[in-house]
Amino acid sequence: MIQVPSRLLNGIRNTVYNIIIRKYVAPPKRFYRKTGVVSSNGKYEITLDQRKLKTPNGSPFYVESEPLAIAIATEWDAQKEVVDRSSMHLTALSSTVLDNPNHLQKADIVNYLVNYLNTDAVLFHSGGEAALKNLQIAEWDPIIDWFNKRFQVQLSATDGLEIPNFAPGTAMNISRYLSSYNEAALHGFMFAVDTIKSLILTCACVDRFISPEKAVLLARLEEEYQQGYWGRVEWAHDVQQLDSQARLSAAMLMVHFNSSNVFVKQKSL
Incomplete structure (x- = not known):
């Protein structure tokens, strides 16, 4: 009996599920x-006709970046x-920042991101094929080398199941970098x-070392490799790939538009 890789099956199931949900759960009609x-006191609000947008919790929706x-x-x-709404990632991300349903503080997001290195996909090479x-x-190794030079750390990949060992100071260097961003930008990091x-x-994308399209392909490297043997369900895999690109691109915009270099302050007279 032919054994299809579980990751391939899960990807197909998720894509099919999303297509079914979008088809049979009718979204609301456009009402504007x-x-x-509109802007006021450094805050920018979105209007739909004459009505201002609100968050899912009913709070006023605003961002602090005009772009x-x-x-x-x-x-x-x-x-x-x-x-x-499932395609409106920037709206969803900004609403999450305002409503903060999980009550996350800046330190919580930074810790989550730093701890993610223990299971980072590009640090785990195949041990069988x-x-x-x-x-x-x-x-993957050129990206790891770039990351090591960029953040002055010494990460290395493994082909086993054990968690890679990190040299002292690794978490501190990365935490210091992430902490330089505000909470809205960090939500973009987390989404990515x-x-x-x-x-x-994600960091390679933020620094524009690679494009979001390239990052998605690198993240799907094993899946793309397996499809070379098992075949490609074009409509399913293409939808999944494009959806990941849209999500990652939105996350990058969230990071860049909430970075200090896009805020313009007028000089006081």
């Missing part, structure tokens, strides 16, 4: 004609006959890491 952005506000308004304007391991070495299962690839 135009979108806009981010424009991007969110564009998300709403891009909706056609219905409003597909030589061809796959060689591919991982060729594609949860999408591609790698803090290393």
